[in-house]
Amino acid sequence: MGVSVPATSVPPNSLGGDLGWTLGVLFRAYLKAADAVTAELPGGPRGRQILTCAVRDEPRSQSALAQLLGVDRTVMTYLLDDLVDAGLVERRPDPSDRRSRLIVATEHGRAVLDNLDHRLGQVEEHLLGGLDDDERDRLRTLLQHVATSINAADPVSDTCEVVQDIGVTSARKHPY
Amino acid sequence: MGVSVPATSVPPNSLGGDLGWTLGVLFRAYLKAADAVTAELPGGPRGRQILTCAVRDEPRSQSALAQLLGVDRTVMTYLLDDLVDAGLVERRPDPSDRRSRLIVATEHGRAVLDNLDHRLGQVEEHLLGGLDDDERDRLRTLLQHVATSINAADPVSDTCEVVQDIGVTSARKHPY
DNA sequence: TATTGTTATACTCTATAACTATA
DNA sequence: TATAGTTATAGAGTATAACAATA
Numbered sequence: 001m002g003v004s005v006p007a008t009s010v011p012p013n014s015l016g017g018d019l020g021w022t023l024g025v026l027f028r029a030y031l032k033a034a035d036a037v038t039a040e041l042p043g044g045p046r047g048r049q050i051l052t053c054a055v056r057d058e059p060r061s062q063s064a065l066a067q068l069l070g071v072d073r074t075v076m077t078y079l080l081d082d083l084v085d086a087g088l089v090e091r092r093p094d095p096s097d098r099r100s101r102l103i104v105a106t107e108h109g110r111a112v113l114d115n116l117d118h119r120l121g122q123v124e125e126h127l128l129g130g131l132d133d134d135e136r137d138r139l140r141t142l143l144q145h146v147a148t149s150i151n152a153a154d155p156v157s158d159t160c161e162v163v164q165d166i167g168v169t170s171a172r173k174h175p176y
Numbered sequence: 177m178g179v180s181v182p183a184t185s186v187p188p189n190s191l192g193g194d195l196g197w198t199l200g201v202l203f204r205a206y207l208k209a210a211d212a213v214t215a216e217l218p219g220g221p222r223g224r225q226i227l228t229c230a231v232r233d234e235p236r237s238q239s240a241l242a243q244l245l246g247v248d249r250t251v252m253t254y255l256l257d258d259l260v261d262a263g264l265v266e267r268r269p270d271p272s273d274r275r276s277r278l279i280v281a282t283e284h285g286r287a288v289l290d291n292l293d294h295r296l297g298q299v300e301e302h303l304l305g306g307l308d309d310d311e312r313d314r315l316r317t318l319l320q321h322v323a324t325s326i327n328a329a330d331p332v333s334d335t336c337e338v339v340q341d342i343g344v345t346s347a348r349k350h351p352y
Numbered sequence: 353t354a355t356t357g358t359t360a361t362a363c364t365c366t367a368t369a370a371c372t373a374t375a
Numbered sequence: 376t377a378t379a380g381t382t383a384t385a386g387a388g389t390a391t392a393a394c395a396a397t398a
Contacts, residue, residue: 012233013229013233013244014228014229014231014232014233015225015228015229015244016320016323016324017316017320018225018228019206019300019316019319020206020207020210020221020224020225021225021245021323022316022319022320022322022323023199023202023203023206023319023323024203024245024246025246025322025323025326025327026199026319026322026323026326027199027200027203028246029326030195030196030199031196034196040344041344042344045196048196049191049194049196049197052190052191052194053189053190053191055190056190057188057189057190068189068191069197069200070200070201070204086344088344112344124195127322127326128322129325129329130321130322130324130325130326130329131318131321131322131325135318135321138314138318139315139318139319139322140193140195140198142307142311142314142315142318143195143198143199143202143315144192144193144198145306145307145311146198146201146202146303146304146306146307146315147192147197147198147199147201147202148192148306149305149306149307150201150202150205150303150306151201153305153306168216168217168218168262168264168288
């Protein structure tokens with residue numbers, strides 16, 4: 001039962017149950033690990049996500065990819081420029097819309113992705129080392145459900161009215 | 177059974193099982209919602225985390241807070257400057273170390289945090305709307321376990337050797 | 353010598369605006 | 376008129392380096 005906390009005693013913090021804090025800790029750790037694995041790949045972790053779509057999904061347009069990855073379409077242009085230069089993906093004309101470019105992987109891209117995924121899988125398991133196999137599966141499944149749910153609802157982008165006065169005289173003076 | 181996907185049909189994507197993608201989707205959605213709730217709070221979501229620690233934990237130094245939140249100590253200085261200016265927290269001298277400043281909340285800070293937490297709780301439930309109550313609890317618990325585990329192991333920061341050649345002639349030409 | 357906190361500076365990353373070409 | 380993609384530019388956010396005070 002419970003989590004086995006290593007010998008190094010860390011003073012208790014009240015953020016353990018905080019969704020934002022736990023997500024932040026995990027996401028930062030993931031990025032750090034994924035950055036290391038994808039150090040030589042243009043675009044790093046996001047380059048790998050693009051490559052994954054290009055290899056395994058029906059060809060998408062640049063804007064569709066941008067929305068799926070949660071980046072601006074201008075950023076997607078830069079990311080794809082580098083992936084194309086590295087010979088990992090290609091921009092193909094869309095027969096049904098001459099404005100659009102469909103992104104597809106090259107053979108080289110497929111090989112690189114296989115290599116990356118293998119090592120990333122190991123790093124991820126290490127990242128989730130605090131959980132047993134069953135818990136890891138449950139976490140992955142739950143995350144998939146939430147992300148799928150959010151991704152499906154996103155287009156409408158309903159952030160219902162939440163901005164209200166909290167009694168703070170705010171004046172962000174510093175750049176951070 | 178399973179997740180109820182809304183009417184809007186989204187083309188299938190191969191990232192559903194991708195830890196990085198699911199984390200990214202959830203974390204971005206969380207930040208978007210939390211940004212709205214904390215729009216008037218200096219530092220936004222991170223300001224709220226600082227406030228939480230200042231209210232509920234034993235007083236911490238600025239550097240301890242910075243490490244806990246995963247930000248640079250210089251950023252923490254800016255964040256605290258604004259929170260102090262807004263009258264939400266105070267910098268108190270540390271009796272045991274005259275270099276250090278202990279961060280404690282003011283009465284105003286406590287009141288503001290109560291207000292924020294109430295509304296943030298609602299927003300979070302909306303965010304996890306794709307899961308039933310039981311699943312939400314399980315997700316929160318699993319995230320807490322992983323984050324605690326990672327946070328405890330972090331000090332050593334062991335990103336074991338993962339950088340190796342993947343056969344990509346990389347040259348990031350563009351700024352992104 | 354190392355650490356805490358501060359400040360100024362430089363850098364990275366992202367978003368904005370303007371443009372072309374298609375629809 | 377609206378959208379896909381590109382490019383240049385400005386902005387936000389971050390880290391780096393230097394410093395003073397203290398350990």
